[in-house]
Amino acid sequence: MGSRGGRPPAFDLERYKNRNTVERAINxxxxxxxxxxxxxxxxxxxxxxxxxxxxxxxLRT
Structure with missing residues (x-):
């Protein structure tokens, strides 16, 4: 897939979840x-x- 779109070849679901959590906290x-x-x-x-x-x-969460 890679350059043609879609998921990258080395997609790691757990790593993506952690990244999403950090991005939401910074936001x-x-x-x-x-x-x-x-x-x-x-x-x-x-x-x-x-x-x-x-x-x-x-404390609010």
């Missing part, structure tokens, strides 16, 4: 207002904001 973080509107000068401050948003998302 949720992007939509969090606290993360999307931050323009911090310091990396550790931004990391704290992302961590707090991830905790809120995790």
């Amino acid at each position: 949720k973080l992007k939509h969090a207002r606290a993360v999307a509107t931050r323009y911090d000068k310091r990396g550790y401050v931004y990391l704290g904001t992302v961590t707090a948003a991830a905790l809120v998302i995790w």
